[in-house]
Amino acid sequence: MAMNEKSLAYFLVVAERGNLTEAAREIGISQPALSRQIQHLEAETGRDLFDRSSRRRFSLTPAGRLLQKRAKSLLGFWKQTQQDLQAAGTVLSGTIRIGCVESSVSADLPAWLMSFQSLYPDATFTLSTGNGDRLRDMLDHGLLDLVILLEPVETARYNCVALPISDTWGILMRSDDPLCQRAELGAADIKGLPMLLPGREIPLNDLFDGLGIRPEQIVVKGSSDLISNSIPLVLTGQYYELTIRGAFSLRPDPRLTFVPLFPRHTVRHVLAWRKNEQLPQLAEEFTRIMRRQQEES
Incomplete structure (x- = not known):
């Protein structure tokens, strides 16, 4: 049986459930039939897709995790x-x-x-x-x-x-922080601050160069893809966040203040x-x- 849309869809359900019985019930076929589908898929790929060492739960092998990622893309494309x-x-x-x-x-x-x-x-x-x-x-x-x-x-x-439409880079911090009194923040202001960075590195190198800061002078405490996840950390007063004004303006909080960088860096x-x-x-x-x-x- 060739790899097809149905076999990949079945594989994804088993991968999500981690259990053949639960997966078969969700799909609406018998457990033996589903087991054969998975065995055929493994035979075709030439790889074990699941670790069956546990009788209760299946876990994905490295090959299985790769196929899971590709299968989601293929099914979405189809x-x-x-x-x-x-x-x-x-x-x-x-x-x-x-x-x-x-x-x-x-x-x-x-x-x-x-x-x-x-x-x-x-x-x-x-x-x-x-x-x-x-x-x-x-x-x-x-x-x-x-x-x-x-x-x-x-x-x-x-x-x-x-x-x-453009946006400006700056630092997000608590509104009672003394740095909030500044109209802009330069290199001397942000060196040594415990910083949260956005999850994108390429433009940050250009940003730091423009500020005259070497990457090793930034005290990186973490990164976050979305500001909604990092705002609670900034609210503790233990972190500052490098972000763009527009991200904060989507969910303004009076307890927080955005201060732009100097020189201004607009994207x-x-x-x-x-x-x-x-x-x-x-x-x-x-x-x-x-x-x-x-x-x-």
């Missing part, structure tokens, strides 16, 4: 392809899968989506939030059609539309998608409209 084929040649409909960084662009995205749906009422969308690295990975694996990122973006790999946003790949019709139309709007503005 599902989207089916939707695209159904929509091809008909009134534009379907779902656009958009990823967006946590920033000030989030305030403008609703207007863009509502405007697009006023033109195409049958269009729907799914939104994913994350840092740039996670969103690019999802885009590269076919889990997203479009992403909104902070610059810099690798233009050799992605098509981009520059968006007229722009771009709408990006993979080069040399055919976008679904709906996503392609969205990029066309966004490009036209930016050219006319």
Whole structure:
């Protein structure tokens, strides 16, 4: 039996449940039949996908974890392809899968989506939030059609539309911190502070260079993809967070204050998608409209 959509879907259920009986009950087939499906899949891949040393629970082997990641991408790709084929040649409909960084662009995205749906009422969308690295990975694996990122973006790999929205880097801290009295914070102010960094490294090197700070002068205590996870840590007064103003403005808290860096470091946003790949019709139309709007503005 060749690896197919059904066998991968069954594998993912077993991987999630860790138990053949529970997985078979969820799928709606007998346990022996499900066991044969998994055995055929292991025979085809030539690898043990599950560690069966425990009678009660299955755990994934390294090969199983790799297949789990790839299977999720493949099933998502197949599902989207089916939707695209159904929509091809008909009134534009379907779902656009958009990823967006946590920033000030989030305030403008609703207007863009509502405007697009006023033109195409049958269009729907799914939104994913994350840092740039996670969103690019999802885009590269076919889990997203479009992403909104902070610059810099690798233009050799992605098509981009520059968006007229920028954000400013700064430090988030408790509002009773003496540093809150400063209009801006320079290198001397932030050296030695217990810092939480965003989960994206490439632009941070440029940021530190602009401030005249070497990476080893930053006391890194941790990192966080989303500011919603790190705000409770900053509220303890034991941490400072390097972030952009727009991320904090999405969920302002009077107990916290954002102070911009000096020299000011401003970053722009771009709408990006993979080069040399055919976008679904709906996503392609969205990029066309966004490009036209930016050219006319």
